Amino acid sequence: MPNRRTVFAFTPTCTQFCAGMSALTRNRSSKSVPNEIMKQYHDQRAAGGAGLIVTEGTLITRQGKITDSVHTTGSKIYSQIWHLGRASHPEAPEQIEAGVPVYAPSAISARGGKFRHIDGTPGYVTPTEIADPTVLIAQFKQAAINAKEAGFDGVEFHGANGYLVHQFLDSTSNKRTDKWGGSVENRARFALETLKALTEVYGSDVVIKLSPAGGYNDMGMPLQETLDTFGYLLREINKLGLSYVTLVRYNPWLDPEYDGLSAKKRGIPHDAAESYSPFLADTPLFVNGSVAPAEAEELVSTGKAAGIFIGVNWITHPDLGKRIWVGKELDNAPDYTTLYGAPGVDPALGYTDYKEAVY
Template sequence: MLHSISPQHTNTNHVTIPNRIGMSALTRNRSSATVPNELMREYYTQRSTGGAGLIVTEAALITRQGGEWSDVPGIWEQSQIEGWKKIVDSVHVAGTKIYCQLWHLGRASHPEAPEQIAAGVPVYAPSAISARGGKFRFLPGAPGYVTPTEIEDPTVLIALFKQAAINAKARALTVSRVFHGANGYLVHQFLDSTSNKRTDKWGGSVENRARFAIETLKALIEVWGPDVALRVSPAGGYNDMGMPLAETTETFGYLLREVSKLGLSYVALVRYHPLLDPEYDGKKRATQHDVVATLSPFISGPALFVNAGITPAEAEELVGSGKAAGVFFGVPYITHPDLARRVKAGKPLDNAPDFATLYGARGVDPKLGYTDYKEAVY
């Protein structure tokens, strides 16, 4: 029994959660267009009754602009807010806390995506630099990423993040915020010197490249107070991200030191993982290093959670040694709705993922590979 990651209560600086096991944000493509639905409510409720201490929702788009994935939820209009509220209320019945991950794709969108077309605006990014790769399964052919339009005034995007928080709070959606700064999306694009070549106050120096993340966090805190968290993936790789190690340490070290002053709920560090390290032009892209050992010294105040490829044994060591306040499980939570209960009882994680239905499939029952995984016998 892994007692050290299953205590009575854990405090993430401002929010008390029942244990140190979190469910990571997992895009699953099951919403009704952009509206959270009843099937999603069932999915999240399964994992809350299965013992998760903290659930971070799949990334929620803050604006209609976007479209790397089909059937992902948004959080910019009333029908979406009402759908999320049903999910949040159901999760809270089980005693689980839930944070909503706010998302803007930046250059990882595509101009031919339906929601991007409906938005009537270009694909925006810090600089007009295309990411290599890209895969848009819902578009004909095999289109890759395109060259984005450089956003003239980044404060417009900060306002979208803040408005998403205002919408949720004004409509009594009792969920806190996770700021998605990982995996090569908009915030990460501002941080990384390979995707941000601006010469104004939003680019160039470490301080300038970190400005967008810091200013957006401040805007979210104006709405929600300290119940705001940040997720970053310093090893990079995914969506054509990655800087040399010295620059990575300098950039993310500065960011984490500065956001520690803001009184966040927690910071989640995404470790290096092979699945987040695609190959471009015959070479791997990520900056492989121990992100916890390298960057945890820069975090003071917010609780530290660790994410990506965590096993129960690793979780025991990370928490038991004091290296982390808690851990997030990703793919294992897809296949084990009762993951936290299994960990506490010493049950194996033996449900194999069905990759054919991981993100849903056209013409296939959406429950398959989503809400049909079996719980263990206790």
């Protein structure tokens, strides 16, 4: 039998069998405030073997204690802090409550745009260029301070999937001519300066999630420019002493067709672990993105990754860690009609109603 402990005993704080649970944007909050059903959801998965939980994205400008409850199982919990940038919409509830425009590095809209709380497919709007990005850096830092006060063990800086940080990094969404745009060094500045601000709050208990292959939310540069941009970024990140870096692999599901044409996909398929691990000599590299248990074992045992984060399988299997540990089948299929909830629908559906195995 494979040494499954090599897959699960990987978190910076884990001293026993554990499995990492990726952030999944599983928003069931009440006007951005966590509630009891969210506590139940996280409790289920902590008890099911999630040694380190990274929460759904926590908005830094629209801001129950779930953290204490998770800690009772011996698990750790990081808050994923994010800003949607141009991927928001003026009619989104959180945007209305914030009372500010949709901000982004440049006034360039993304193609696509379907929103859970807005009827139809209104499309993304042309954002307002943020005049002073240091204002956003300060907001991220304050979000980390808030997370620490709420009992989180650390924060994950969301730099993936076409949201604000990714928009600064990508030359197709960042056309600035000041120190925040243009060269690779300038486009990486926002991510690096924010990470430094976060470490002032949490020390080494800071991580970043990146998706170099792009695709989602209309992101993607030519391959060589992608390699140059993320190579530079990760070489500089390696100097900061973070807990780890998570790289999201290319996934066709996160690379939609635009205008009904596959030729208009934006993703740049390439092996993230192989391409970028040389830049992270002193920082553990974790892999995320449709990693099955057997492949996770291979990636860790061969040294290609320090650890694995699992996403969708944690949604449908609250006891995922236990199942993999004892070899139980993963037999709960996701119901995509309830996966992320909808107005007027019981929030438990597709959230806390998946069944555990019989042991």
